[in-house]
Amino acid sequence: MALLEVEDLTVQFYTDDGVVRAVDGINYEIRRGEALGLVGESGAGKSVASLALLDLIRAPGEIVGGEIRLDGRNLLECSTDELRGIRGDEIAMVFQDADAALNPVYTVGEQIAEAIRVHEDVSDRAARDRAIDLLERVGIPEPAARYTDYPHEFSGGMQQRAVIAMALSCDPDLLVCDEPTTGLDVTVQAGILELLEDLARESDTAIQLVTHDLGIVAELCDRVLVQYAGEIVERAPVEDLYYDPKHPYTVGLLASIPRLGDDRERLPTVPGTVPSLVDPPTGCRFHPRCPYAEDACARRSPPLVEADTETPAAETAPDAHLAACLEYTGDLEDGLDYEVQVRDEPPADRSDRDRGGETR
Ligand code: SF4
Structure with missing residues (x-):
């Protein structure tokens, strides 16, 4: 059985101009450990489809139809409490803007440790040790020393690595990455892609990568969905x-x-x-x-x-x-x-x- 099965997913937004069918009956699946790319221009509905996986569609938007099954369980039928547990534990998200994803008044290390404590009953000490391990795993040099740095003391690439560390803190089965390298320079971008590839290989984590950049898909993904105007118009192995x-x-x-x-x-x-x-x-x-x-x-x-x-x-x-x-x-x-x-x-x-x- 596939890890994730999306069936006939439909998301609408109610605007003054009318009903926008941002995602219009899409179907796809992701296998365990697989990296799937979702590509298309801005406005194709890629990010909306990804936010729907974590039930993060907010008014005036609404998921109006379909099923999202993770390991066979339909997420659209889960209670708010169940979904809270699934977010982070089973599906985690890496957003495009790492700067906005990090809270500027807490240290980077505290934020990762907090993400661990929210999902697991561990001591402060254990959460801190795990956070330092995660910082090391995502390639932050001198992780114990950088634990107490604030986000503004990290470069853009390091901030994105820290966000990935936070997403990995509970060892999710599926990592949803929405334009994770946009805004980073090319060498930093290559480093982040390499990191995601290594992580997927080491921990069998599946990745859904949302991007408008087909070059990035070629580097990281096994299969690709091309989305246009809310629909999937092509699906194929990357080569x-x-x-x-x-x-x-x-x-x-x-x-x-x-x-x-x-x-x-x-x-x-x-x-x-x-x-x-x-x-x-x-x-x-x-x-x-x-x-x-x-x-x-x-x-x-x-x-x-x-x-x-x-x-x-x-x-x-x-x-x-x-x-x-x-x-x-x-x-x-x-x-x-x-x-x-x-x-x-x-x-x-x-x-x-x-x-x-x-x-x-
Ligand atoms: S059906 Fe094919 S040929 Fe016709 S407009 Fe669509 S993509 Fe072009």
């Missing part, structure tokens, strides 16, 4: 996604990554922006931005199927390569031709439609 992307959105994201020795003067971009989720495009939600869109794309919502066999997602193995595009249900007349179609600019005949947000 399959990089070497043989199936969905035009993924192709666009990959084309926009700079590469060493790249002699392109301008990097291609995915034209347009993520649509409003109050009134998303009909049919395939990507169609106003898709260089391959045909008339059928505005009418039919493509199901997530195995790209080679058209097998529905629910009947596939976790390592199957899935995509939600009419190409894989046999409904495109011209088909996809990435070599020709990946381009620097939106096709001329699509620009007006993109600006108006209209559908075909």
Whole structure:
């Protein structure tokens, strides 16, 4: 059985403009010890999907449907007390902004020791010793001396390591990391990724990594979900996604990554922006931005199927390569031709439609 099973998860936000379906019926699972990447542009619903795992959706948002099962137990049916125990003990979260996650008026060591005491009946001395061990484990030099440092005495990278130490304090089964390296310089970023990789290997902790950076996913993850406008549009083992992307959105994201020795003067971009989720495009939600869109794309919502066999997602193995595009249900007349179609600019005949947000 998978460690985490997310089934038909739907999260809505009630705004003055209408109901935003930020996460719209997504399904996925994470196996024990596996690192799963959740990628997409801002506004795709990745962070909302992750916050939902810890029941951290607050008004005006609400989880309106689906199941989140951890070791077979549906978290959406747990009481507030049960969830409090699960947070930290079984699922822990590392947020993007380590500075904001640490309390400036307590020392870093005290905050880690407090996290241990909240979940375990241990003496102050034992909690302190464990906190120092954790600081050492996440690579803080002279951990006993740094225990009494305040957050402002740590660099950005060290703060993020301290937050990871806090998240690991109760040895969770699943670590949810939301953009854990954004804002850090490249060398510090590499160190944090290496740390997460080592931790996952040593303790069999599963990781859900939320990021907009496909390069980070390539370094850390075993499998990837690509999310667009609240839906999952592609799922694949990491190498399959990089070497043989199936969905035009993924192709666009990959084309926009700079590469060493790249002699392109301008990097291609995915034209347009993520649509409003109050009134998303009909049919395939990507169609106003898709260089391959045909008339059928505005009418039919493509199901997530195995790209080679058209097998529905629910009947596939976790390592199957899935995509939600009419190409894989046999409904495109011209088909996809990435070599020709990946381009620097939106096709001329699509620009007006993109600006108006209209559908075909
Ligand atoms: S279904 Fe159509 S619009 Fe959607 S990704 Fe495929 S080709 Fe593009």
